Amino acid sequence: xxxxxxxxxxxxxxxxxxxxxxxxxxxxxxxxxxxxxxxxxxxxxxxxxxxxxxxxxxxxxxxxxxxxxxxxx
Numbered sequence: 001x002x003x004x005x006x007x008x009x010x011x012x013x014x015x016x017x018x019x020x021x022x023x024x025x026x027x028x029x030x031x032x033x034x035x036x037x038x039x040x041x042x043x044x045x046x047x048x049x050x051x052x053x054x055x056x057x058x059x060x061x062x063x064x065x066x067x068x069x070x071x072x073x
């Protein structure tokens with residue numbers, strides 16, 4: 001799977017950045033991975049995945065945000 005990402009010009013994932021994201025994630029999500037109930041484990045895994053994606057995603061620049069058109073009310 002990772003070889004496809006590198007072929008598409010994506011950057012390699014950085015272990016330190018992932019570790020930082022995991023450490024900054026909510027405590028309930030880290031603990032939730034050990035839950036015996038599957039639905040809680042899934043919720044926890046989704047929260048951790050979101051924390052990693054949010055941490056690794058580049059911030060949206062103001063120039064890009066300014067290009068969006070405002071909705072007419």
